[in-house]
Amino acid sequence: MTDRFSAMKLTYGEECFKAIQESKVLVIGAGGIGCEVLKNLVLAGFINIDVVDLDIIDISNLNRQFLFRMNHVGQPKALVAKDAVLQYNPLANINAYHGDVKTQQFDLEYFKKFNLVLSALDNISARRHVNRLCLSAGLPLVESGTAGYLGQVTIIKKGETECYECHPLPVPKQFPVCTIRSNPSAPIHCIVWAKMLFGKLFGGQKNGGDDDTNGITDMDNNIISGSEENGDIVRDEQLLVEKEKGYKRWVFHKVFNTDIQILAKMADLWKEKQPPSPLSLDNILDQKEIDETSKEGDQLINQLKDQKLWSFKENVEVFLDCAEKLKDQSEKENGLVWDKDDEISLSFVCSASNIRSQIFNIPMKSRFDVKSMAGNIIPAIGTTNAIISGLVLTEAIKIIGGRFNECHSTYLMKEPSSRRLLIPTSLEEPNPKCFVCNRNFITCKLNTDKVTVGKFVNEILKKSLAVNEPILTVGNDLIYEGGDQDLDKEEIAQRKKIEEKIMGQYRLVNGSQVIIEDYNQDFKVTMNIVHTNEFDEDIKKKKEEENKDQNRAKQQDEKKKEEDEKWFEIIGSTTTPSNENKKECDATNTNENGMVDDDDDFEILETPVPESLVCKTSSTASTNTTTTTNTTSLKRKYDEEDSEISDAKKQKSDS
Amino acid sequence: MAGISSARLSEERKNWRKDHPYGFYARPTTNTDGSLNLFVWSCGIPGKKDTIWENGVYPLTMEFTEDYPSKPPKCRFPKDFFHPNVYPSGTVCLSILNEESDWKPSITIKTVLLGIQDLLDNPNPKSPAQQLPIHLFLQDKDEYVKKVRQQAKSYPLAE
Numbered sequence: 001m002t003d004r005f006s007a008m009k010l011t012y013g014e015e016c017f018k019a020i021q022e023s024k025v026l027v028i029g030a031g032g033i034g035c036e037v038l039k040n041l042v043l044a045g046f047i048n049i050d051v052v053d054l055d056i057i058d059i060s061n062l063n064r065q066f067l068f069r070m071n072h073v074g075q076p077k078a079l080v081a082k083d084a085v086l087q088y089n090p091l092a093n094i095n096a097y098h099g100d101v102k103t104q105q106f107d108l109e110y111f112k113k114f115n116l117v118l119s120a121l122d123n124i125s126a127r128r129h130v131n132r133l134c135l136s137a138g139l140p141l142v143e144s145g146t147a148g149y150l151g152q153v154t155i156i157k158k159g160e161t162e163c164y165e166c167h168p169l170p171v172p173k174q175f176p177v178c179t180i181r182s183n184p185s186a187p188i189h190c191i192v193w194a195k196m197l198f199g200k201l202f203g204g205q206k207n208g209g210d211d212d213t214n215g216i217t218d219m220d221n222n223i224i225s226g227s228e229e230n231g232d233i234v235r236d237e238q239l240l241v242e243k244e245k246g247y248k249r250w251v252f253h254k255v256f257n258t259d260i261q262i263l264a265k266m267a268d269l270w271k272e273k274q275p276p277s278p279l280s281l282d283n284i285l286d287q288k289e290i291d292e293t294s295k296e297g298d299q300l301i302n303q304l305k306d307q308k309l310w311s312f313k314e315n316v317e318v319f320l321d322c323a324e325k326l327k328d329q330s331e332k333e334n335g336l337v338w339d340k341d342d343e344i345s346l347s348f349v350c351s352a353s354n355i356r357s358q359i360f361n362i363p364m365k366s367r368f369d370v371k372s373m374a375g376n377i378i379p380a381i382g383t384t385n386a387i388i389s390g391l392v393l394t395e396a397i398k399i400i401g402g403r404f405n406e407c408h409s410t411y412l413m414k415e416p417s418s419r420r421l422l423i424p425t426s427l428e429e430p431n432p433k434c435f436v437c438n439r440n441f442i443t444c445k446l447n448t449d450k451v452t453v454g455k456f457v458n459e460i461l462k463k464s465l466a467v468n469e470p471i472l473t474v475g476n477d478l479i480y481e482g483g484d485q486d487l488d489k490e491e492i493a494q495r496k497k498i499e500e501k502i503m504g505q506y507r508l509v510n511g512s513q514v515i516i517e518d519y520n521q522d523f524k525v526t527m528n529i530v531h532t533n534e535f536d537e538d539i540k541k542k543k544e545e546e547n548k549d550q551n552r553a554k555q556q557d558e559k560k561k562e563e564d565e566k567w568f569e570i571i572g573s574t575t576t577p578s579n580e581n582k583k584e585c586d587a588t589n590t591n592e593n594g595m596v597d598d599d600d601d602f603e604i605l606e607t608p609v610p611e612s613l614v615c616k617t618s619s620t621a622s623t624n625t626t627t628t629t630n631t632t633s634l635k636r637k638y639d640e641e642d643s644e645i646s647d648a649k650k651q652k653s654d655s
Numbered sequence: 656m657a658g659i660s661s662a663r664l665s666e667e668r669k670n671w672r673k674d675h676p677y678g679f680y681a682r683p684t685t686n687t688d689g690s691l692n693l694f695v696w697s698c699g700i701p702g703k704k705d706t707i708w709e710n711g712v713y714p715l716t717m718e719f720t721e722d723y724p725s726k727p728p729k730c731r732f733p734k735d736f737f738h739p740n741v742y743p744s745g746t747v748c749l750s751i752l753n754e755e756s757d758w759k760p761s762i763t764i765k766t767v768l769l770g771i772q773d774l775l776d777n778p779n780p781k782s783p784a785q786q787l788p789i790h791l792f793l794q795d796k797d798e799y800v801k802k803v804r805q806q807a808k809s810y811p812l813a814e
Binding site: 125165168175177178179181223225226262266268269471473474475476477478479480481483486487494497498506507515517519 | 659660661662665668669672673683685686688689690691692693694721725742746748753754755760780781782783784786790
C-alpha cells in the first residue's frame with residue numbers, strides 16, 4: 001500500500017490498520033447510505049468487501065447516491081457501485097451481487113465468511129432478516145438508517161447488545177374501516193378512502209377482493225333506508241338517472257350523493273358534529289358543459305403547480321375526467337394497481353379525497369401533499385446519509401480494531417440538544433425476553449433428500465434434542481404439530497401424512513430456518529437445516545474405524561448396528577467467547593441428564609469423531625431442556641459407568 | 656421473514672389447544688401441502704344460551720397481518736351475515752378490534768371470540784354497519800328476532 005493510508009495508520013496504529021486490511025466486510029444495500037459507506041470503507045483501507053443490493057438505479061437516486069451517473073440509470077446498484085469505488089482504490093477486492101439478501105444465495109454459510117456486516121437497508125423486513133442471520137452466525141452488525149434529517153447508527157452483537165428486534169418496532173398507522181367508511185375526521189382518512197375507491201372501481205380482479213369494498217358500498221345499491229319487506233324502503237332514484245348519463249356521472253353521484261345520504265341518515269354518528277351533505281353535480285357544473293370541462297380539466301392537470309390547492313370546482317372537474325380515463329385504461333389492462341407516480345391515478349385520488357373532505361368539513365390538500373401522504377414518502381437527504389455513514393465507518397473500525405467496548409449507538413437529531421446534533425448513547429443490554437436474540441440457534445446437517453419428516457421429528461428432535469411434543473414453524477406456517485391430547489382424529493391423520501413426506505419435499509429444505517417449540521416445555525430453538533450427502537459416503541469408513549478403535553462399543557449393543565450409522569450432525573451456533581465456557585458447563589449437566597435417558601444416542605456417542613454431536617447452545621431460561629453436549633465428557637461417562645446405562649433406560653420408560 | 660407475529664400466533668395456537676371456551680373452535684387454516692397457515696384462522700362462535708342466537712355456531716374467519724399483535728386481526732363472518740355491527744362484506748365492527756379505540760396487543764384470540772359472542776346479542780346501535788339489521792333492530796324487533804332465528808338455523812351445531 002502506498003502512503004495514501006499513512007494518516008489512517010497514524011490515527012489508528014499499524015496493528016489496527018492491518019486488521020482493517022485483513023478483515024472481510026459485507027455491505028448490504030448500495031443505496032443512499034450504502035454508496036457513502038462503500039466509499040468510506042475503501043478510502044479507509046478496507047480491501048475485502050462484498051456488496052449486495054437488489055435494486056436498479058432510478059433517476060431519482062442521482063441527487064444523493066453519488067456513485068451513480070445519468071448513464072447508469074436502469075443498471076444494478078451493486079455492480080455500478082463496485083466499479084465506481086474501485087476507482088478510489090483499484091486494489092480493493094470487491095464482490096458485487098445484484099440480488100435479494102433474503103434469498104438462499106445469501107445463507108448462513110455465506111454470512112459466516114465475514115468478520116463484520118454493515119447494513120444499509122431501507123426496509124424493516126430485510127433488516128430483521130439480516131439481524132437474525134448475524135445473530136445466528138455470531139457476527140457483529142452495524143445497523144444504520146435515516147429518515148429526513150434524522151439518523152441512527154447502532155451495533156448489534158449476540159449476547160452483548162440489544163438486537164434489532166429486542167423491542168417491538170413501531171408499525172405504520174392503519175385506520176379502522178369504520179373511520180374510513182363512515183366517519184372521516186382528517187385528510188388522511190379521505191385519502192385512504194380515495195385509494196380504496198380507486199381499487200374498487202379500477203382494480204379489476206387483479207387488485208379486487210371484497211376487502212376493499214368495505215370502504216365503498218355496492219355500486220348499484222341505491223337503498224337509502226328501510227327495507228323491501230317492511231315496505232318503508234327509500235331509494236335514491238336519481239342514481240339510475242345518473243347512470244344513464246354516463247360512467248363518470250354515475251360514480252360521482254353514487255359516492256358523493258347516494259352514499260352520503262345513507263351516512264347522513266345514521267343519526268348517532270352526527271350528534272356532536274354536522275352531518276355530511278350530499279352533492280349534486282348539476283349544482284356544481286352546467287350540465288351541457290361537462291364534456292368540454294373535462295378537456296379543460298386535462299389541461300389543468302398539466303398546467304397547475306402540484307403544490308397549489310385546487311378549487312372545489314377544479315377538483316370536481318379533475319375527478320370526472322380521471323374517472324373516465326381510468327375506466328378505459330382499466331378495461332384495456334384488465335385492472336389497475338394504484339401508483340403514486342402515475343399522473344392520472346394520483347389526480348383521481350387527490351380530487352376524490354378533496355371532494356370527500358369538503359363534504360365532511362375537512363381541509364383539502366394539494367396534489368403534492370396527497371402524493372406524499374398516499375405514497376408514504378419520507379424525503380431522503382444526502383447530508384444525513386453522509387453523516388450517518390461516517391459514523392458507520394467509525395464504529396466498524398472500532399469493532400475490527402478490537403475495541404468493541406468503545407462502541408456507541410448514535411442518534412442524529414434535527415434540533416441540537418445541549419448544542420449537539422449527534423447524541424451518542426451506550427449500547428443497551430439484550431432484552432432477556434427478546435424472542436429473536438435470546439433464542440438458541442443450532443444447525444442440523446443431514447440428507448434432506450432421504451430423511452422423512454417423521455424420522456427427523458422422532459430421531460433428531462425427540463431423541464437427540466429431548467423435545468417432547470415438537471411444534472415446528474417455518475415462516476408463517478405451522479408445519480408440524482406434536483401432542484395428541486387435544487387434536488382431533490383428522491388432525492392426527494394429517495400429521496401422519498406429513499410424517500411420511502421427505503423433508504426436502506416438505507418445507508425442510510437446505511437453508512430452511514425452522515423454529516422448534518415444545519407443546520408443554522418452555523423450549524424454543526431455531527434450527528438451520530443444511531443438506532449434505534457426506535454421511536452417506538462416510539458411513540462405511542467410519543464403521544471400520546469404529547470397529548478398530550472402540551471394541552467396547554461393538555459389544556455394547558449388537559442389534560443397534562444398523563442404526564449406529566451417523567446420518568446427521570447438529571452444530572451449535574458460535575456464541576460469544578466471553579460466556580461460552582460458562583454456558584457449556586451449565587449445559588453439560590442438563591445434557592447428561594437429557595441424553596442418558598435415551599438409548600439411541602449411542603449411535604452418536606460411539607462415533608469416534610468428536611464433532612459427531614457438538615451442540616453448543618447458550619444457557620438461557622430454556623436450557624433445562626436444551627441439549628448442549630460435550631462429547632468427550634459424555635463418552636467418558638459411558639466408558640466408566642456402563643452399568644448405569646440400563647438404569648437410565650429404565651428411568652426413561654418410567655417417565 | 657415472520658417475526659413477533661408468527662411467534663405470537665403459534666403461542667396463541669398452543670394456548671387455545673390447552674384451553675378454550677366450550678362450544679367454540681379456532682384453528683389455523685390448512686395449506687395445500689398440509690401445513691397450517693398461522694395468519695388465517697377459521698373459527699366458530701356459538702350463540703349464547705337463552706338468547707335469540709342460541710343453537711347456532713357462527714363461522715368466523717380471522718386474518719392476521721405481520722403487524723399483529725400491534726394491530727388487531729380482521730374478523731369476518733360470511734358475506735351478508737345478519738347483524739347490525741357487521742358490514743355487508745362480513746367484517747365485524749367492534750371496539751376491541753379497532754386499533755384506534757380498544758385494541759391492545761395483550762388481547763388474545765379467546766378474548767376476541769368471546770367479545771364477538773357477546774356482541775351477537777348486544778349490538779351497538781352507535782356503530783351501525785349494515786342498514787337492514789340496524790333498521791329492524793331499532794324499529795321492528797319482531798322481524799329482527801325472526802331474521803336472527805332463521806339465521807341460527809342455517810348455522811346448526813355440529814352433529
